[in-house]
């Protein structure tokens with residue numbers, strides 16, 4: 001049986017036509033919501049990666065799409081519907097629910113909004129994991145009778161695109177998210193998706209995000225919703241729709257190597273064709289721009305790592321930090337030579353952890369933008385925005401031994 005993925009034109013905030021579009025996308029799949037039984041607990045996991053950025057920016061899931069989905073789920077008379085998220089470190093999903101209008105939708109429809117950090121996490125064993133033996137996953141997600149993931153279609157500096165497979169990271173504890181960034185992000189995402197398979201994926205392309213995601217996207221009025229029951233298949237089709245060649249995206253290459261091929265010819269696309277729906281998205285940055293007062297020592301870094309550093313430097317520039325750190329030396333990439341011990345040395349990435357005593361070291365593979373920016377703030381004598389960062393400073397050896 002081929003995997004099915006539907007693509008349907010969808011307005012962004014007209015409730016009636018939006019509900020009609022989602023219903024059509026699901027009907028093309030054979031009405032997967034009909035598998036919901038009375039008294040089931042249905043959990044909807046949106047993509048909320050910011051607490052004060054409008055959904056019209058293509059960064060977070062359109063709340064009107066969630067509302068449309070709730071209306072359709074209620075037709076199945078489930079016992080309970082939850083909308084739940086574990087937002088990225090340092091942010092507050094309750095503020096996001098309020099800012100984005102999820103609060104109002106919950107009041108009108110009677111669904112329960114859940115900050116997954118208020119709930120328990122359980123250790124789920126990872127079978128055949130290369131970098132994880134277990135993962136801390138939200139108990140309500142594992143206990144849900146029917147799980148629906150609703151990501152935004154967007155570009156992402158560390159993974160190229162972020163759709164269904166990446167969105168699933170929002171069911172992890174903070175600590176587990178940290179570990180993902182230490183152990184190879186794509187491999188970790190694969191291992192998570194091999195253990196947790198949602199019942200339904202509804203990808204939000206009403207307003208998608210291009211450019212420097214996951215937080216600095218520019219909006220794309222794509223006007224599409226996609227649906228499917230296989231995350232990898234939906235992501236492959238989404239990549240095409242965003243103008244990418246999936247065979248050049250690391251995550252899909254790793255899926256092919258480790259899970260076997262999923263030929264696109266075996267994915268049945270229903271509704272609009274890719275040819276009709278495609279819109280090439282602006283890509284995230286992949287290199288560090290030259291800057292006066294900042295010397296780069298790029299030791300053949302992965303392009304995602306360089307892109308992450310560039311975004312962090314842009315944020316630091318906007319905060320006036322780089323002027324305070326001149327001259328700054330930035331080392332990154334596995335072949336970078338040993339930095340001298342003097343001056344403002346920023347050393348970025350797990351592959352240079354052996355040089356961490358020579359300057360200010362930011363771990364991760366790839367590292368996270370906010371950690372680099374916070375590191376630059378600390379180097380310049382300012383307070384960090386996202387806490388001490390101590391939780392990130394364990395060594396690779398410590399991580400591997402305590403991963404369960």
Ligand code: SF4
Pocket residue numbers: 300301302304305332333334348349350351352364365366367
């Ligand atoms: S830390 Fe090193 S290996 Fe990891 S993404 Fe960056 S350059 Fe590549």
